[in-house]
Amino acid sequence: MAASSAVLRRWTRTPSPTTPLNVGNSIGGEHETDRGVLLTWRDVLVTAADEKGRHKLILDRITGCARPRQVLALMGASGSGKTTLLDTLSGRLGVDMNGTGDILINGRRKRLSYGTSAYVTQENTLMTTLTVREAIHYSAQLQLPGSMPLAKKLARADRAIREMGLGAVASSRIGGRVCKGISGGERKRVSICMELLASPGMLFLDEPTSGLDSAAAYHVMAHIAWLARTTGTTVVAAVHQPSTEVFDLFNGLCLLANGRMVYFGSTPEAAELLARMARPGVKGLEQRKGGWRGLAWSTRIVAAKHGKEAAGGRFPGRAGR
Numbered sequence: 001m002a003a004s005s006a007v008l009r010r011w012t013r014t015p016s017p018t019t020p021l022n023v024g025n026s027i028g029g030e031h032e033t034d035r036g037v038l039l040t041w042r043d044v045l046v047t048a049a050d051e052k053g054r055h056k057l058i059l060d061r062i063t064g065c066a067r068p069r070q071v072l073a074l075m076g077a078s079g080s081g082k083t084t085l086l087d088t089l090s091g092r093l094g095v096d097m098n099g100t101g102d103i104l105i106n107g108r109r110k111r112l113s114y115g116t117s118a119y120v121t122q123e124n125t126l127m128t129t130l131t132v133r134e135a136i137h138y139s140a141q142l143q144l145p146g147s148m149p150l151a152k153k154l155a156r157a158d159r160a161i162r163e164m165g166l167g168a169v170a171s172s173r174i175g176g177r178v179c180k181g182i183s184g185g186e187r188k189r190v191s192i193c194m195e196l197l198a199s200p201g202m203l204f205l206d207e208p209t210s211g212l213d214s215a216a217a218y219h220v221m222a223h224i225a226w227l228a229r230t231t232g233t234t235v236v237a238a239v240h241q242p243s244t245e246v247f248d249l250f251n252g253l254c255l256l257a258n259g260r261m262v263y264f265g266s267t268p269e270a271a272e273l274l275a276r277m278a279r280p281g282v283k284g285l286e287q288r289k290g291g292w293r294g295l296a297w298s299t300r301i302v303a304a305k306h307g308k309e310a311a312g313g314r315f316p317g318r319a320g321r
């Protein structure tokens with residue numbers, strides 16, 4: 001009970017007044033690491049205006065950080081704000097949205113520029129008639145600076161192919177609906193591979209495992225976690241219904257419910273803490289205005305993880321709302 005109250009207090013405290021979305025103003029204590037980027041955000045509040053000019057609250061004072069060599073998972077039920085948070089952190093917030101709060105890169109005001117960050121969206125937009133190698137070589141020639149010699153661009157492409165474990169299918173046609181090509185998981189890795197060409201320090205992934213079976217999802221996420229560890233890349237991924245094995249690959253968890261943050265911390269800690277919150281007799285979670293569904297859902301994640309609630313080996317997401 002004490003632990004659950006502490007968590008709720010932590011995230012329901014009165015925030016400091018928000019300022020327009022700043023990329024900067026050092027919070028202090030952060031240091032630059034090799035390729036990775038330390039991204040911190042504080043009191044991020046996002047609203048969207050409707051056609052009548054009314055403002056809808058999408059994200060309510062979210063605070064957290066993503067570290068080099070680690071994978072931070074953004075989780076929460078559909079509509080909880082995962083994509084909006086990814087868009088905000090990566091500087092892709094739509095023009096119809098307004099954000100306030102602080103976003104710092106290595107503790108300083110700095111925009112995420114070319115080569116610093118990459119964003120892989122949910123959709124695969126790949127040229128289906130090309131082989132994996134052709135597509136990635138082509139992308140390298142288009143993306144990498146004109147001053148870079150061709151041989152270096154192709155070597156970079158080949159390294160990215162290896163990093164994403166695509167060597168075995170490099171000569172296979174990507175394919176699509178009409179002509180069958182590589183698998184869904186491999187297609188996803190090709191999309192990620194293309195974004196890795198510029199060796200970004202920060203990788204944002206929106207639902208990298210959507211549409212994949214659990215084995216393919218694990219394969220994709222395991223490569224991403226390996227990449228983060230070995231290259232120092234900082235990864236933030238919005239994920240929906242991860243399997244237990246995929247969940248265990250994450251270093252940190254930012255759990256959202258109805259635009260609010262209900263947990264931020266390490267994944268082992270999340271498992272332990274939420275398990276305690278899920279214990280029968282722990283009251284109070286349901287009473288929080290607007291948070292009942294999300295919080296109830298979050299407790300079921302851990303219940304599932306601890307084998308108390310089997311959901312076909314998956315944590316309940318939409319179905320659990």
Ligand SMILES: Nc1ncnc2c1ncn2[C@@H]1O[C@H](COP(=O)(O)OP(=O)(O)OP(=O)(O)O)[C@@H](O)[C@H]1O
Pocket residue numbers: 048049056058076077078079080081082083084085094096097238240
């Ligand atoms: N431009 C917009 N205008 C108004 N509301 C929006 C806009 N974009 C998002 N929303 C709303 O904000 C909320 C959060 O959306 P978001 O896409 O961030 O959720 P999500 O957690 O990524 O959902 P999913 O898992 O289904 O992709 C939703 O209720 C959505 O309808």
